[in-house]
Amino acid sequence: MEKKSVFKRFLYSQKAAPYVFILPFVLTFFVFFAYPIVSTIMMSFQRVAGDNTTFVGLKNYKTLMNPVFYKSLKNSIFYMIVSCALMIPIPMILATMLNSKHMRAKGFFRSMMFVPALTSVVVAGVMFRLMFGELEGSFMNQVVSYFGADPVVWLRKPATVWIALFVLCLWRWTGVNMMYYLSGLQQISGDLYESASIDGATSIQQFRFITLPLLKPTTIYVLTISIFAGLAMFTESYLLFNGNKSPNNVGTTIVGYLYRMGMEQNNIGIGSAIGVLLLIIVMVINVIQLALNGTFKKGE
Amino acid sequence: MKKRILSSILCVMLAASMLVGCGGGSSDSGSSSGDDAAAEESGGGEDGMTEGKNTFVDGGTDLSLWTFQELHVGFYTTMADLWNKENPDNPINLTVTTGESHSLQSKLLVACQAGEGTPDIADIEVGYYGSFLKDGYLLPLNDVVEPYQDEIVMSRVKMYGNEKDWYGVDFHLGASVCYYNMDIMKEAGVDPATIVTWDDYMAAGKTVLEKTGKPMCAVETSDLFLPQLMMLEKGKQYVDDSGKPDINTKEHAETIEFIREMIKAGVCEVAPGGGFHTEEWYGHLNSGGVASLAMPLWYMGRFTDYCPDLKGKMAIYEIPVWNEGDTREVLQGGTGTSVLKFTEKEQLAKDFLAFAKLSEEGNKYEWNELGFDPIRTSLWDDPEITENKDNKFLQYFATNPFDIIKKNGTDLTAPNIAGGYSATYSVLVSTTYANAFEGDLETPAADMLETEQATIIYDE
């Protein structure tokens, strides 16, 4: 009885409370993240085969030095860079325009822009796969034929595959990023613009010298999530090609290759090695990001 | 206000959808199983589309089976009912689950890897089979196949394993033939019966192109039927005798160069959709966009299902060969059904599998319902089968497939799917053929194959 109440008193103390509050995270972290990360690292040095698992040193990493892996790495990085280049300026400009005091029906447009993000990637994938079909009657081919061009085999040529992937990305995420920018814009005081316009600054100057610098925290945040989402892109490609099998690997990403090795061809060791490499890339970018972030803070 | 109305309308729709959803589910489990055990087992999830069960019997042994093809569900459940009729002392309660092919087979592979969660029996597509064989996840079926061995084409069985141990049984023989669209052939004035060699085929193709403006044939970039056929005729496999990937061969390069020649001459096109199992292709085929197609006999079902407009216009002839007198007897594609080593009902699963796939009843069902050329030779001479006027496949085609099967005999060349075949297959259908036939027609095939060979990851 005595013991229980001591325990109870401890549990209710101000010292113990924070640990109780963060306990759910700590538990899931150790079980579902820390252990798998360690396990991935270990398996990347093994040939995994049930009871006959053997240590193979760096063999898995050496195996990875092949053109397909390089290609998937290149694809992922290219996708990441271009998607960042698209997904920051476009939503930012749209948000600024939407935030303009001359804009009517803001709420309506804002909600409509967000709707694509609500659709499942599966639905979006099916839709885009059919829209970018190679048939003459497929929507995109009707569009290009309207401009007098011949039908295009969209999903089997590298250039057009990228167009499809970026259109899909723009379509789904513009509304979301715009929302982030809108909330960033709410935090900029209207007085700044008023005094600027009294000083005779044009709208473009206002954007350049007030909006852009003050949106920096939002931009950093959007950039961060875009980088990680870009690097981890897989599902979009999986659905656009109805399986992890784009012709000539035009749409194979790092994660796609990981999935192929680990889940499809049962080379878990090699799959883990890809995972470790991806982890390292993410960490490096993270460190760079934090460093830049820090310098930004000093500058402000 | 408007928003309020919209959202309440949507809410009502959602609520309605849930009611319908639950209602549909429960009424279903009541009607289709008719048995408490079944309802208990699946919690009302069974229905025609993605899960099937036979009529459950009290005291029956539960068996589970995975397949990626909905049509196979009816086959297995019918055979399970038949089994129960013939073996009342040892009945089975079979649950068949289907799903999308790629994800289902990846799931199966990972379940095997973990040694847990596999079904007792599974259909495994030929392209994936090697992965399962390589790590010994399957049980040999010799003891249950042996009683049938004189009545069936053994090269189809030995293909799933080796001379000594047999691990899988297929649905069909899968003999490759050439399907000709007779409307186009007649318009061009070419008689398919006169086409013996690939050179003849090429010459005929040029005539067809000239007279009708249509390509003679198509090649896939996301599968390998045409090049594989040509390779097998040359007696060459994609893996060497020890199972190592071996695609950088003289024969392979010759095959690719020949197909490229056809493409450059306009005789061959890249299949719309990239493969012979895409909707784009079915539409193209059905509208008479291509004059001929070399595929195994099991492809007949695709014609009857997807090409209604070609009924009576398609004729089946033998495949062309490289030199006159070469073998025209090649097996392709297929699905090996195997018993997983993790099963606890080994003997029953094996017995049922052999019964379903190799018995006369099973083969009749496969032919009549699914259009699969029977693996049992006894059926080839049964006029009730070969001359059946009501059979939709015999009705559809202008020539009788059994003529070719009988002529070919039982000594057929099957693909070697051992060892690194799965890894090889995955590279061939994702990069090699996409490159060779669509991306880059100029780089010499031999150089291309050298690079491709290097990208195959085969971990012995």
Add this chain to the structure above:
Amino acid sequence: MQSKNKVLSVLLFIFFAIVIAITMLPLILLLASSFRPGSDLMRYGLNFDIDWATANMNNYKLLFSGQNNYFNWYKNSLLITVIQVVLALFLSACVGYGFAMYDFKLKNAAFACVLLVMMIPTEVIILPLYRLIIGMGIMDSMWGIMLPYIVAPMLIFFFRQYLSGISKEFLDAARVDGCTEYGIFFRIMVPLMKPSFAAMGIYQGMSSWNNFLWPMIVMRSQSKITLPVGLQSLMSPYGNNYDILIAGSCFAIIPILILFVCFQSYFIEGMTAGGVKG
């Protein structure tokens, strides 16, 4: 000046009307196509050439006929989404509150872990995670889908951000009044966090409802899979399921749309209040 503003606002309006038209186009295309036979779409392409004379509700009739697993998947997805949203909101709010309101040993290290989990693509650890789920015996169950993500780092991050705007003196006052640590959280904080709950509810609802890769790997039985996974399985080259695929895809957007329409004003308020600072 006045007229110039008017022109500007008309131009802006037209511009956004065009943007919205383009944004909505694929969805309208999908909706319109759901009245055509599925095989037509595959053969002749997804486009606006709709012959209204032959357009019909057959796809929807098929969808509602109970001849398929569609509503079973729908039910599974709804169930998983609701449970996951409730649990994730509650647990993540607790954790976020712990981080925002207390100082304790290893706090920074623990928060770094939150950020780490946020950054790591799930796909990196998908293989060991899969084996872990098998080991725990929750394969092919909805707990297998939910448990690893039951505490969502994104939510923790957001709640921490949101709560850091609330003065800690407030807490001390409550303590003086005799509230326990947990009482403060439940009685005082939870009501204050309402707008952020709405925002994160939509966020979590979206990701649970639309989650694809992990549920695809965890679920084995066809009767237990979720809607996105089920829809994807209809794209099999061996079956002719396009009728249900298109109609089913349209119908799949509805619940999340309702959630959004009902809570969208809170959503924006919550997002803004939480603030997104790098």
